[in-house]
Amino acid sequence: MSETKDSIIIKGRTVYPGKVEGEALVSKMPLMGWGNVNVKQGFTVERDHPLYEVPLKDKILVFPYVRGSGGFVMYGHTKRYGVNPLAMLCTEPISYGIFAAMTMKQPMMTDFDIDPVKIIETGDYIIVNADEGFIEIVKNV
């Protein structure tokens, strides 16, 4: 990790390459796929989830890991309707989580130096460089 007055850079492992930047949307609760995703509107429909019906479009989605039945790939299918997140950053990798990034061909990273869920808050500005394996966090102050 390196830190300047304005930003923090942390390294991670690339799951799917690419470079994007945008505003963070953080889910401290793991995300569930399949029947819990509204693919056309691009949000989770899992009851009691903090991100229930919160649009993922153009966000840098940050979450600890994927849970529940397989089918997390449905988050990737949101791209077909133009309501996909720009990138996904997660604490731990999981088998079927990866297909979402592959399907939408958007960057995904995991295994960071520091847990992204702990350091990033919703509204922070994130520069994702999955080509070179790091993210830059500009805190929303």
Added chain:
Amino acid sequence: MKLTNSEKAMLEGQEGEAVQKAMEMLVRYGEALGAEKFIDTTNVGGYMIANLEQYKRFNSFDGAFSEMCMDSDVTVKLPPVKVSSCQFETSMDPEYYKLAGKSDEEYELYKSNIDYLANLGIQVMCTCTPYQVGNVPVKGEHCAWMESSAVVYINSVLGARTNCEGRESTTSAMLTGKIPYWGLHITENRYGTHLIHVDEQPITMEDWGLLGYYVGKTVLDKIPVLDGIKKTPTRDMLKHFGAAAASAGGIELYHIPGITSDANTVEEAFGGRTPIEELNYGVNEKLNAYNLLNSIGDNENVDFIMLGCPHYSIEQVWDLCKKLEGKHVKEGVSFWVFTPQSIKDLANRNGFQKTIEDFGGLLMKDCCPAIGRFKPRGSSVMATDSAKQGHYLPNITGIEAWYGSVDDCVEAAVTGKWGGKFN
């Protein structure tokens, strides 16, 4: 990843373009996981069903599945599968597609899709429970399966080894016989993490569903070890428990020492390590699980009864039939029971199908409402004996749901009223 010579040959295209694309997909996937090598598998369970929208983008199954199931930019012609492979549960029962609100066009596509899979040599079991209809992996067998309820069953009860795979990895595994050696394929990753002292003994199917829901909500994607179970559960109870745990959390493996496959003692289940956390399951935890599952129910006027998630075994069908004799479903209530085709054939031979139909219900195959994204036309309140279906169907279709025992569900079918109580 380190590849063997035969894997390199597949990657170079020596076994044809489809196998090459499958291998490319598996290498990308394996590298993304952080896997170092592949393991051979001869038991793959996947999902290759295209809906109308997906099919029409390509106008061929090869096109649809090249993209959706192999992440390939180009269409390749899929050859017959290399290793034994089966199809999980699908989107409709071809006999009752109209009741599920599917069009004639969707039905025709479904029939061609099943023929397409059969021609590739994929066993069209069309069930979430292949282990109920002959595919029973042995302990230590490396599999590549989808469907969380099946994954948790074969990992835990049978001691087979699989991660919860996706369409992309399973289709590619069917064509190559390879899957990344990662996660639950590796002994080191199969030890327990959380110790749960079960004080409130699960006796009935409903109890096992509630325990599963609690464990899933509490442990999430880790590996629970249940200590204190005094009565050996039936296969169906473990099926029910695992499905609830996998859908409420993300449980892919659990241990009940002395009962499930990997461990005979608590120490063995933890591989000599200390549990991350110890929890107690008592009557309060059971009540919380019950209330959480029933928090989706408000209206007590039930118009849909859904049984068979995961698909019913022949024992469950038989047990249900004993409860139906001399009764009849209330007008306006749909009573649907889901099972694999081969169990339905047996139920038919045994007269069970007739008993269900005389009651006013239907025995359906191949699908379930959650996978097929349907419910009976006009229905708004469901009663089910499945914690999994009760968890998912409201999110998918907006229906309300009540969870209880099979007796509660039969009673609701007869009266049209939900009268289930916690006990």
